[in-house]
Amino acid sequence: MPEYWDPLIxxxxxxELKKVQEDRLKQLVRYVYDHSPFYRKRFDEAGIxxxxxxxxxxxxxxxxxxxxxxxxxxxxxxxCVPQSQVVRYHASSGTTGKPTVVGYTQNDIKxxxxxxxRGLTSIGVGRGDVVQVGYGYGLFTGxxxxxxxxxxxxxxxxxxxxxxxxxxxxxxxxxxxxxxxxTPSYFLHINEVAKNMGISLAKDTQLHCGIFGAEPxxxxxxxxxxxxxxxxxxxxxxxSEISGPLFTECTYQDGIHIWADQFLIEVxxxxxxxxxxxxxxxxxxxxxxxxxxxxxxxxxLGDLTIIKNEPCKCGRTHPRIMRILGRTDDMIIVRxxxxxxxxxxxxxxxxxxxxxxxxxIVEREGELDKLTVxxxxxxxxxxxxxxxxxxxxxxxxxxxxxxxxxTGKVELVEPGTIPRSMGKAQRVIDKRKI
Amino acid sequence: xxxKLIKQISIFAENKPGRLEEITGQLKSADxxxxxxxxxxxxxxxxxxxxxDKPDRAHDVLHDAxxxxxxxxxxxxxxxxxxGGLHEIASVLxxxxxxxxxxxxxxxxxEKALLIIRVDDISNAIHILNRAGVGLIGIEDxx
Numbered sequence: 312m313p314e315y316w317d318p319l320i321x322x323x324x325x326x327e328l329k330k331v332q333e334d335r336l337k338q339l340v341r342y343v344y345d346h347s348p349f350y351r352k353r354f355d356e357a358g359i360x361x362x363x364x365x366x367x368x369x370x371x372x373x374x375x376x377x378x379x380x381x382x383x384x385x386x387x388x389x390x391c392v393p394q395s396q397v398v399r400y401h402a403s404s405g406t407t408g409k410p411t412v413v414g415y416t417q418n419d420i421k422x423x424x425x426x427x428x429r430g431l432t433s434i435g436v437g438r439g440d441v442v443q444v445g446y447g448y449g450l451f452t453g454x455x456x457x458x459x460x461x462x463x464x465x466x467x468x469x470x471x472x473x474x475x476x477x478x479x480x481x482x483x484x485x486x487x488x489x490x491x492x493x494t495p496s497y498f499l500h501i502n503e504v505a506k507n508m509g510i511s512l513a514k515d516t517q518l519h520c521g522i523f524g525a526e527p528x529x530x531x532x533x534x535x536x537x538x539x540x541x542x543x544x545x546x547x548x549x550x551s552e553i554s555g556p557l558f559t560e561c562t563y564q565d566g567i568h569i570w571a572d573q574f575l576i577e578v579x580x581x582x583x584x585x586x587x588x589x590x591x592x593x594x595x596x597x598x599x600x601x602x603x604x605x606x607x608x609x610x611x612l613g614d615l616t617i618i619k620n621e622p623c624k625c626g627r628t629h630p631r632i633m634r635i636l637g638r639t640d641d642m643i644i645v646r647x648x649x650x651x652x653x654x655x656x657x658x659x660x661x662x663x664x665x666x667x668x669x670x671x672i673v674e675r676e677g678e679l680d681k682l683t684v685x686x687x688x689x690x691x692x693x694x695x696x697x698x699x700x701x702x703x704x705x706x707x708x709x710x711x712x713x714x715x716x717x718t719g720k721v722e723l724v725e726p727g728t729i730p731r732s733m734g735k736a737q738r739v740i741d742k743r744k745i
Numbered sequence: 746x747x748x749k750l751i752k753q754i755s756i757f758a759e760n761k762p763g764r765l766e767e768i769t770g771q772l773k774s775a776d777x778x779x780x781x782x783x784x785x786x787x788x789x790x791x792x793x794x795x796x797x798d799k800p801d802r803a804h805d806v807l808h809d810a811x812x813x814x815x816x817x818x819x820x821x822x823x824x825x826x827x828x829g830g831l832h833e834i835a836s837v838l839x840x841x842x843x844x845x846x847x848x849x850x851x852x853x854x855x856e857k858a859l860l861i862i863r864v865d866d867i868s869n870a871i872h873i874l875n876r877a878g879v880g881l882i883g884i885e886d887x888x
Binding site for chain 2: 507688689693694695696697698700701722723724725726727728
């Protein structure tokens, strides 16, 4: 099995990569200025002309774009190509506002699949593998994205999409799935259902790795998944605006490789928009260097991460982003304190008496915010002494307080009480009317 | 000693309507007879404890139905169903410094009443109760 999909590019010396970025960025700004009235207006307003961009560092002179821009120009006002060049549309569900539409040229689809082909190869998935694609197929980019990447590396895709869990498990056994791609919370659900069917994912299937994303998950959750199911669990990242799922970790599981010949990334202070140095946590900003239909300039993703520029042990020279533990818009502010579901998850996974499923409920009583954390009591370590259960509540409460610096009410609930999701898990229920 | 231990079934349940109905329904369908039963409540949740005629079967049925359930070893202490009966047992335990985590009792059709207790050091408790001449019932006796 090849270790690299494209060794020349993936191991390209950093200064050469910089040169590629420079050429492509210069081309890009000229291209969007000439082809999109939206960008031309933006640049003009900011007093920027394409000639001002001479190096990758100059990217910080360019104005940001945000999701609202896609909404304001709905459906295709930011596109740089006529409809005749577009071979596919995807669209967001619009649950949090007006939907957004993204479009792809033939080359965009090829670049997207190439990015995933590199990622899949880096985790040892290739010809001979059977990849069960449990992300939703349809307007959501997850299913089709992974599907094309899987076919490109010569592996076999099973387009199960999400849901119909017992059937998923049957197919997993019958067709010998070696890898699965879905949300981590859905995989935990699959594991539960398999257990109830008397099937051990570790012993009774050929599954050896999982490609998990579309929702933030913690290092502790990874450990738990790997211990319980005997597979290697890899993080995958991407959003529909920049194509879909695009980037994965390699077998070293030490950050997600972002292909610098295709994308230029920065991290900025979410409040001021100032670019932050490597190693500082901030909001991820992406400029697409090769997209044709809907190029994005300094698009603010809302994901919080840290960039690492030093080459990885695997030999790849491209920058990495460290595990995404939250989004600027996932964050809830409780009594003035920023709380990320990822932090809570990290705490809970350290406590063996509780299960993987949890939910945060925020309510307002009078003027005061009340945080309730619901956790499921797992069967294997259940003590029937009330005092032990009270101690467990206290232990969870104390651990949360240490990490969040906020006191929350802990509620022990029965297994299966917290709703299981087929897609992104809903970890936070905010009942406040603010 | 083994045959003097009773396997009690303990179930974690949220404190809300319908939970007891669900649990007892499961046991009924599996033809399991409940011989002794109590609920300990602690705010939002509670623990149901029961002595049944087929503990292993009850455990499996409830576990498969998705409940958090465990089997706990407890003692079934015979006591006289007359004034001072419980006091007699309590005196033996107290004099020998045995702490009771929890207990519940029920009367039977004989002149004996039955006290279910959970203690930390179960073998020591059996030894002391035997020495004091207190009768213990075993798993066979609850079938």
